[in-house]
Amino acid sequence: MAEARSTHAGMPTGVLLDFGGTLDADGIRWAVRFHDAYRAEGGVLELEVFEPIFKDTDRALESRPDIGRLGFRSMVDAQAGMLAQACPDGSRIDAQRVAGRFYTATVATITRNRPLLERLSRQTRLGVVANFTGNLDRCLAELGLLHLFTATADSGVLRVPKPDLRIFTGMLAALGVPAAQAWMVGDNFEADIRPAQALGLSTCWLTTPDRALPPGDPPTARIARFTDLETLFL
Secondary structure, eight states, X not given: OOEESXXXXXXXXXXXXXXXXXXXSSSOOHHHHHHHHHHHTTOOOOHHHHHHHHHHHHHHHHHOTTGGGOOHHHHHHHHHHHHHHHSTTGGGSOHHXXXXXXXXXXXXXXXXXXXXXXXXXXXXXXXXXXXXXSOHHHHHHHTTOGGGOSEEEEXXXXXXXXXXXXXXXXXXXXXXXXXXXXXXXXXXXXIIIHHHHHHTOEEEEEOOTTOOOOSSSOOSEEESSGGGHHHHHO
16 A cells, blocks of 8 residues: 555656666665576575676666567567576576566566556556666556556667656656646666756656665655555545
């Protein structure tokens, strides 16, 4: 259930949404999800060793000349392959099975979340603000979500990553919504919540129940599942 300062916020004029960890998972980062899939296939690295390797593959993906043509499944396959090559035990890991685990979990979560997104899109302007690799729109289209958003902002295209305030102000302008009438929903407190707070948006932090609240101003609301937005807005 949502934990909010008010039990029901009502429908805002615009809602900005993160993608990875928000639309496709309940507050769980891609590095953690890929690590879980890797470990399930026999990988031995702990997360603190695996994550820097994962971040290197993120940068490698973004630099691929064909990244704009990769859909979601192709990108996941490519990243799993890079991880298998980069991890010291990667030769023992079936990259396709790692990719399949990640992809299947994503599709299941997107399928669960789509009805709520459809209802929201009929009542407010939705935008995606994501630190991504330059193929966000293609991935959203493949997952059956792109048509639900008035605008999208992909840091890989704009070369302006969160938490830079410009990516948020650009999205507000694209939606035609003032900050005071908008919400930001995301799983990364530093990249999503703090910059949105600085601009005067209401904020909803999607995160696991065990995460401690960072110091400073709390979010307007905190939820553990994306579908908890139902109790906040509808």
